Amino acid sequence: MNELHEYCGSDEWRQLIREVILPWALGETDLGDNVLEVGPGYGATTDVLGEVAARVTSVEIDDELAAMLTERFADTPSVKIINGDATRLAFADQTFTGAACFTMLHHVPTTELQDRVFAEVARVLRPGAALVASDSLGSDELAAAHEGDTYNPVDPATLPDRLAAAGFGDVSVKTTEFGWAAIARIS
Template sequence: MNEAHRLCGSDQWRQMIRDVILPWAMGDHRLGDDVLEVGPGYGATTDVLCTEVARLTAVEIDPDLAAMLIDRFADQPSVQIVNGDAAALDYPDGRFTGAACFTMLHHVEPSQRQDRLFAEIARVLRPGAVLVASDSLASEPLQQMHDGDTYNPVDPQTLPGRLEAAGFTDVEVQTNEFGWSAVAHRA
C-alpha cells in the first residue's frame, strides 16, 4: 500500500469502522467464536473485531504490516496475526466459525485472484458460517489515492454470482453512496 493508506491506521478510521462500517455490514449476523480476518492492513478492523470475538486470526500478505500487527497484538493471546496469502491458507477445511474482509479487496488483482480468495475463505469456513465483507465503490478520487498502488475495485453487482461460485449461499449485498457490503453463508 502507498503512503496515502496511513489514514487506514488512524483513530478516525478505527472509529468509522467501529461506529459505522462494521454495524452496517454485519447487521444481525454473528461471526462466532473463531474468526478469520482477511487483509487487516493497519489493523483498524482487527482492533474492533478482537473485542467482539473469542479468537481472531488475521492474515496479512504485506510482511511489514504483518510485523507491525504482530508487535501490536503480542500481549493479546486471543489474536493471532499471520503473514501469509489468504488465497492459499494453511488451515484445514471448516476451521473457522466466521470470516471478515473489510476495505481490502480493491488491493487484490486480477479479479480471478479475488475469486480464489473467496473460494479459499469458503473452504476454511464451517458449513453455515458467515462471511461479512465490505469495500468502497469505484471512484476517481479513490483511484487517484491509489496512484502507484493496486486499485481493482469490486463491482457489487457481480458479487452474488462470484460468491455463489466460490461456495457461498444466501448472499446479501447492499450499497450506499460510499461502498458495498456483502454477507454470505458457507454452503
C-alpha cells in the same frame, strides 16, 4: 500500499470502522468464536473483532504490516497474526466459524485472485458460517488516491454470482453511495 493508506492507521479511521462501517456491514451477523480476518491492514477491524470473538486469526500479505500487527497484538491472546496469502490459506477445511474482510479487496490485483480469496475463505469456513465483506465503490477519486498502488475495485453487482461460484449460498449485498457490504453463508 502507498503513503496515503497511513490514514487507515489513524484514530479517525478506527472510529469510522468501529462506529459506522462494521455495524452497517455486520448488522446482526454472528461470526462465532473462531473468526478469520483477511487483509487486516493497519488493524482497525482487528481491534473490534478481537473484542467480540474468542479467537481472531488475521492473515496479512504485506510483510511490514504483518510485523507491525504482530507486535501491536502481542499482548492480546485472542488475536493471532499470520503473514500469509489469502489465495493460499494454510488452514484445514472447515476451521473457522466466520470470516471478515473489510476495505481490502480492491488491493487484490485481479478478479481471478479476488475469486480465489473467496474460494479459500469458503473452504476454511464451517457449514452455516458467514463471510462478511465490505469495500468502497470504485471511483476516479479513489483511483487517484491509489496512484502507484494496486486498485481493482469490486463491482457489487457481480458479488452474488462470484460468491456462489466460490461455494457460498444465501448471499445478500447492500450498497450506499460510497461502498458495499456482502454477507454470504456456507450451505
